[in-house]
Amino acid sequence: MFPIIDLFAGPGGLNEGFSSVKNDDGDYAFKTLASLEMDSFACQTLRLRATYRELVRTGSDLEPYFAYISGEKTWPETLRGDFKTAYTAAKQHVYRVELGEENRPEVDRHIALKLGPESQRGHWALIGGPPCQAYSLAGRSRRTGDETFASDHKHFLYREYLHILSKFRPTIFVMENVKGLLSSKNGDKSMFQTILADLTRLSSGARYEIRSLVVDADPDELEPSDFIIRSEEYGVPQKRHRVILLGIRSDVAHMIPRQVLTKADGAVTVRAALRGMPRLRAETSNRKPKIDQDWKAVQAKALQDVRAVEVTAKPDSAKNGSIAVAAYEAWVRESELALPVQNNPRAHMVSDLARYRVMAELADRIGKSPKYTDLPQSLHPEHRNIGKAGTPFTDRFRVQVWDSPATTVVSHISKDGHYYIHPDPSQARSFTVREAARLQSFPDNYFFEGPRTQQFHQVGNAVPPLLSKQIGELVAGMLQKLKD
Template sequence: MKIPIIDIFAGPGGLCEGFSNIPSNNKQVFESKLSIEMDSNAHKTLELRSFFRKFSRKNVPDEYYQVMRESDIERRETLKEELYKRYPKQAKQAQEEAWCTTLGVVPAKEVDRRIQTALKGEKNWVLIGGPPCQAYSLVGRSRRQWKENLDKKDVRVHLYKEYLRIIAKHSPAVFVMENVKGLLSSKIDGVKIFEFIKRDLSNPAIVFKDAEYKYKIYSLTTNPVEFDSEDQPLYNSDLDFLIRSEEYGIPQKRHRVILLGIREDVKVIPDILGKSSNPVTLKDVIGDLPKIRSGINRSFVKSEMINGKKKRYYKTAVDSDQNWSDLTNSFRSEIISWNGFAKKYDLLEINTPKQGVGEEFIKCDTPKKINPLYSWFHDQNLEGAANHQSRTHLVQDLKRYMFSSMFAKTYGRFPRLHEFEEHGNELLPDHENAKSGKFTDRFRVQLPNEPATTITSHISKDGHYFIHYDPEQCRSLTVREAARVQTFPDNYLFCGSRTAQYHQVGNAVPPLLAKKIAEIVLKVLMQNV
């Protein structure tokens, strides 16, 4: 009997992917029964991945891989529909599992009906997911000048109560709730929202009077120091609920709050995550992907103030291998001439990568067996890399990217914005806050020999915080590289436009971390039998 999973606020399905990869005797242990997500592109990704999981790994139809190998996004959608028509049973199951709707808006009765239909009376099931986190984000609060206190009118602050309502109504044996680090410091009327959330989750009847069970709320990183009079685990600090992903074999410094709730009748104290002895670095996981160049879209000409507003003027730039080569080599030669850079570089020209700007699918041999996550990423039927195409950049940004990656190679760290100005005024962007000191890390190259910084949904807007470490590629990370950092398997296809793909990857829980959490959950449920 497989253990049912209900995934809400699912994003592209990172948590569910981890749980779905726990085998026992080569058979799936957890089975996703319902995934709820409001974003239409993420929903398409969920639906396609659900379809993939309806087959054993040895029997995934080649037509699935034909969808993945298609470089034209519109044509890929057509192939996907043809795939579903060819395998109608599995397609129907996937469409029933992946539900595109907005929790908190759709009637609760409809949510409850879907959950009850999916569970078929099973009591020992797992709820996973996390409410939208923008309202708790440290960056978000800074941008809104909130300081400590959240806006009580912001509906996202209270969406966790929809998660709580489902717990109260349907009583999962275990739940896993993920959110951002800012949750730990957020306050309403001077009281930490984290205390409210832990209190409500441990006793849903505080909010929903018909709740049948209480829950014990555990950390996944630290054993409790003791238990209180109601047998609730106690910890020294709220920071004990913070998971620093890089400490657990994830190639990313992603710090997230994850709560493990266990129903009071499940008399098991869970294990905690085991730390990895060696970090997995960025180069470890993306260094074996095909080299590609950045695209070019336009060049900044000038700006002027008109009626109190700055108007910027651009001209179209030619996006060709030759123009890219001419630009990057000229930038490189100039930077080498600056003090401190020449010692690390010779004067050989940068060769344009043979794959150009890349494609939605590139036929290649990746990952290599030296990749520490080879067995996790690899699918021998794929024969290449999907979602591996560079975005286009402003010509002046190419110079900034070149400077950033060369600086990092020379000094072993990324340059701060004042160091851009020290080397050349033209390196500073034409923005009012360029010299304000607020965004000193505006152009951040990712260092090759350590885990990457947190992949966030901001990567969908620009690549300035996610510059590739290789000066000879002079670009930001691709969707596939970001997906590797997030530990999505290579046969996981992200649907929608490239912007939508970036957004999905940035919002996800790393599947490999989710798998490690799932192993703990499985042990809890097996000990309870």
């Protein structure tokens, strides 16, 4: 098994894909030595998932795990016997720490301990990327003119990543980041060019060849955009576009032929992702009967107006990839669970229920998410400047349409429920944690610890596991070439 160190591990999306890869002999190709992460809920999620894997690996009884994630058993009731043994082993691989200059010596010691003596280290991979807030386009536009931005320490967290690369020289690294990284600047300098230059030649003298996972070209000829991976092209039901760099240590790069990911035969749509999910209604967060009555009337009128809208032609829906859908279903489905877990809808205001209902109905008719301004006037909030040019609020409501992959599931999805309106008008609600996890291609047996907001946060932070599995397969093949 090739060792992995996972930095800024989040809930473990990237790790999940790598951990699932098997070699030609049917054995797991990777073993995670350490996941480093500062968020306590994400660490709990990582520990639980590592326990599940340990139970699977040792052929142990999975019933206590399923009972726990279904809410049938409490944690103390679960933490017994084989489960406890697996948890004790798994826990050692998750290290809660804030990476940064202050904790560098401690982190270095931890990684060195996990990797073992230098002379005995074989080929291994470093996965994970420095957090993205500082590069993200939304973050930047909000912070234009903010003088503290240029000196934001998150802007420089990638230096911690560089330090670890430089010191421990993994054979291969996989670094993920948001697309905003490509256009981000630090003063006059392009962050991306700086990062590429730094990664190619590290302070310790280690050198890396930086390759694209999607464009088969000489590293010197790659354009920044060649590093963008569009998840929907690889069987993930979501248009999540991320920058992913593959670094191969220069002393071995010549032994590894260039290889890129294979595109799926078509799209996995929201319809395919939600297949088999129960139909649910949201609770209402304001229960005054008078308001309820008023909104029922407003909604009924709005639905009438919407149904009267003449639809000429729907846009083409995404080409359905039958092999991709089968692969997705085999990956996410869990037959041991009678009902999906973490699937309770959030409570909504009655006024929003009416908007969701009407927007989903309109989306179904026109085949794309309507703009908020397309809603009948009666459903506009009175105090907002709807319709004014440049009002960002008009884009704050979005229906995820049935016959296309979803838009990006973001980490602040818990605050932006309006952006993830369920396509079924009769359900009139936003997506549950489990539905968001489906869009991210998390297996149904993957459990996110913490309160609901934190669960959403973790789901939105992750690399889609089904994508990372494909990257892991490529990396395993590359490392295997060095062993053969």
